[in-house]
Amino acid sequence: xxxxxxxxxxxxxxxxxxxxxxxxxxxxxxxxxxxxxxxxxxxxxxxxxxxxxxxxxxxxxxxxxxxxxxxxxxxxxxxxxxxxxxxxxxxxxxxxxxxxxxxxxxxxxxxxxxxxxxxxxxxxxxxxxxxxxxxxxxxxxxxxxxxxxxxxxxxxxxxxxxxxxxxxxxxxxxxxxxxxxxxxxxxxxxxxxxxxxxxxxxxxxxxxxxxxxxxxxxxxxxxxxxxxxxxxxxxxxxxxxxxxxxxxxxxxxxxxxxxxxxxxxxxxxxxxxxxxxxxxxxxxxxxxxxxxxxxxxxxxxxxxxxxxxxxxxxxxxxxxxxxxxxxxxxxxxxxxxxxxxxxxxxxxxxxxxxxxxxxxxxxxxx
Numbered sequence: 056x057x058x059x060x061x062x063x064x065x066x067x068x069x070x071x072x073x074x075x076x077x078x079x080x081x082x083x084x085x086x087x088x089x090x091x092x093x094x095x096x097x098x099x100x101x102x103x104x105x106x107x108x109x110x111x112x113x114x115x116x117x118x119x120x121x122x123x124x125x126x127x128x129x130x131x132x133x134x135x136x137x138x139x140x141x142x143x144x145x146x147x148x149x150x151x152x153x154x155x156x157x158x159x160x161x162x163x164x165x166x167x168x169x170x171x172x173x174x175x176x177x178x179x180x181x182x183x184x185x186x187x188x189x190x191x192x193x194x195x196x197x198x199x200x201x202x203x204x205x206x207x208x209x210x211x212x213x214x215x216x217x218x219x220x221x222x223x224x225x226x227x228x229x230x231x232x233x234x235x236x237x238x239x240x241x242x243x244x245x246x247x248x249x250x251x252x253x254x255x256x257x258x259x260x261x262x263x264x265x266x267x268x269x270x271x272x273x274x275x276x277x278x279x280x281x282x283x284x285x286x287x288x289x290x291x292x293x294x295x296x297x298x299x300x301x302x303x304x305x306x307x308x309x310x311x312x313x314x315x316x317x318x319x320x321x322x323x324x325x326x327x328x329x330x331x332x333x334x335x336x337x338x339x340x341x342x343x344x345x346x347x348x349x350x351x352x353x354x355x356x357x358x359x360x361x362x363x364x365x366x367x368x369x370x371x372x373x374x375x376x377x378x379x380x381x382x383x384x385x386x387x388x389x390x391x392x393x394x395x396x397x398x399x400x401x402x403x404x405x406x407x408x409x410x411x412x413x414x415x416x417x418x419x420x421x
Contacts, residue, residue, distance in 0.1 A: 056157040056182070056205055056321060057132045058088050060396070063206065064130070065097055067397040073404075075125065080104045121151060128153040128404060153407045155202070157181045178407045181400070184319040184340035201403050204344070206393035207324035210301055215329075218302035226292060226306070232263045232310035233370050238300055238322040241272030241293075246336065248274070248281060248312035252359035253313075255285035257367060264370070267292045269303060305329045309369045311378065312336065315356050319344055324391050327351070327383035332376040334365040344391075350383040 065075050076098045085101075093099050102120060105113045121129075129151045156177045181203040187257040228234035235254075236286045247268060254266055268278065268291070275293060282291045283297040297303060300322065304310060310326040319340040326333050327344075333351035335341050347353040352368070354361035369376040404410075 067417035130155045203399045206396035219305040222306040236307035238269040241274040244316040328387040330380040330384035
């Protein structure tokens with residue numbers, strides 16, 4: 056998600072107000088992004104990562120590059136406390152006037168607020184959801200913490216419907232046999248084991264369905280074993296990684312995300328953007344996006360009975376489920392496009408530069 060945010064900011068910022076230079080790690084995984092940005096005429100510079108306080112050689116090289124450029128504002132996109140720490144210190148030492156730090160994911164699993172010295176050196180901190188924001192809402196960090204959610208592409212259903220129909224046929228879904236999709240990595244915190252308990256209960260009630268799990272992860276063998284023991288082999292498919300999630304989301308009658316942590320996965324917004332009814336965990340992050348009974352159904356994390364009841368309600372009242380999906384699509388089109396996200400970042404820049412007044416936690420719901 057960090058790479059996508061960098062792309063959108065770099066390509067969408069008003070060229071009349073901002074001159075953009077992108078600094079990327081020399082990691083091969085970023086070669087494609089660097090080439091795509093360069094093809095858009097943007098100035099790209101590659102530099103080695105600094106991942107240790109004892110890596111003086113790379114720290115000095117990075118400091119020299121900052122010192123040579125002397126940017127007015129540095130925006131660091133971080134996935135670890137180390138990145139923000141060294142980036143902020145080196146940026147200040149090189150004469151950068153203002154520093155913005157975006158924590159894309161690390162705060163979701165941090166055992167305690169990352170707090171203090173590294174982030175206190177930033178002029179502004181942005182986080183993608185309310186669960187992460189609450190970890191920083193303490194002391195001096197409160198007034199500098201801004202909620203800027205991730206964005207999503209608005210799909211064209213006409214382009215995806217042929218592939219979606221083929222997926223429904225392949226997976227055995229039909230008017231009386233809904234397709235329920237769980238698009239998330241197969242890890243303990245994603246809650247797929249809870250979903251399997253729910254599906255087993257619905258199977259015991261005689262409710263017909265097909266369910267598909269999309270993604271890989273450390274729990275795949277365990278989840279396949281649980282599905283087999285629950286007698287769900289004919290009703291549950293593990294699809295692994297897919298090249299294009301869009302048609303599968305559109306093919307689904309409902310999307311289930313029974314998360315046990317605070318993340319807000321991109322697949323949630325992508326499902327809402329396709330007007331799919333969603334049932335998800337009632338976490339701080341997801342509650343910032345979905346209002347229960349308006350855009351989807353929210354259930355207590357780790358509660359297979361509540362999850363089963365929500366899925367059964369979708370099956371027995373498809374018109375009501377369809378209205379939830381339509382509300383979700385409208386929400387995404389109004390609040391979670393990439394244009395809105397970049398506009399929120401631009402407001403943060405204006406606030407840091409003293410060009411406008413920015414109220415923390417205004418982007419997204421809440």
